[in-house]
Ligand SMILES: [Zn+2]
């Protein structure tokens with residue numbers, strides 16, 4: 037318990053340091069945009085890795101992690117084209133873009149294309165100073181038909197699906213395997229729990245019991261994941277606060293919220309498909325080295341977004357300040373939410389309409405997070421009623 041409290045204190049110091057130094061010296065924050073949840077033909081996505089990575093590279097992202105189900109894409113795999121690929125002209129589009137790089141084979145009237153390995157597509161498309169490709173896997177397990185999916189960002193060695201005696205047992209064992217790999221290889225990597233409400237597989241009570249989990253998906257762009265819950269299941273944002281209230285009581289460091297695409301479909305844009313550009317993280321890190329990005333995220337020095345960009349997120353001992361990078365004609369609402377002493381729920385502390393706001397931290401505040409709403413409709417999915425939002429991480433005050 038003492039070690040855990042020390043960890044919280046160190047994280048808090050890290051936050052204070054990183055945010056204070058920005059304010060005091062007026063150094064610009066370096067926001068790096070990334071999507072940590074993406075599928076390709078290596079599992080159930082419908083395009084070649086290079087085509088998907090190229091999309092993110094062309095659309096203002098600085099890093100991408102392909103996170104296919106139960107593979108890190110390091111084997112020789114001749115993919116057999118199926119009806120879906122013929123109707124989407126998947127191979128033609130791939131050849132148009134990448135020419136002789138594409139390897140095909142025809143055997144008994146079947147067409148095969150070799151999927152490039154992680155090392156191959158990384159060396160083809162990565163630009164170290166401006167666009168990074170991070171190795172990842174969606175470790176895809178289940179318990180009694182409840183899906184338990186956990187992404188591992190900057191994984192080095194493939195992890196097989198985990199078996200266990202309950203949902204919490206499978207999750208904890210997965211985390212333990214990730215922690216073991218990280219410690220053994222001495223390479224930063226982290227697990228994040230995917231879409232808890234997908235198939236309503238993971239309950240808030242399961243998440244409360246975890247030890248060593250720091251990240252989960254606050255927003256996932258797949259149409260089947262129930263971010264908003266239903267009549268009998270709570271939404272993910274409410275879940276987030278309940279987890280952090282519990283973690284605070286137990287002396288555990290806070291759970292941080294990530295937004296991701298979980299993209300699978302790259303040929304047809306539709307609310308019924310899981311397309312690109314729906315959710316991402318913005319990480320405050322000068323360097324794009326995976327270890328730097330991970331360190332910043334573990335310090336809570338990032339925000340999740342479904343369309344809103346922030347110019348500044350500053351914290352000092354007295355004050356949290358937020359400045360939106362506004363789009364023309366869009367209205368914004370900045371809401372400070374927090375847990376205070378003597379309370380057992382997260383409440384609204386202050387709400388400001390506009391593009392900048394601050395909150396003076398009071399003696400009663402335990403943690404404070406900021407949610408930014410807008411009246412701008414998202415571009416993806418098309419014709420959606422969803423509006424663009426952003427969420428900072430909970431800042432531990434005490
Ligand atoms: Zn999943």
Ligand SMILES: [Zn+2]
Pocket residue numbers: 073074075174298
């Ligand atoms: Zn996925």
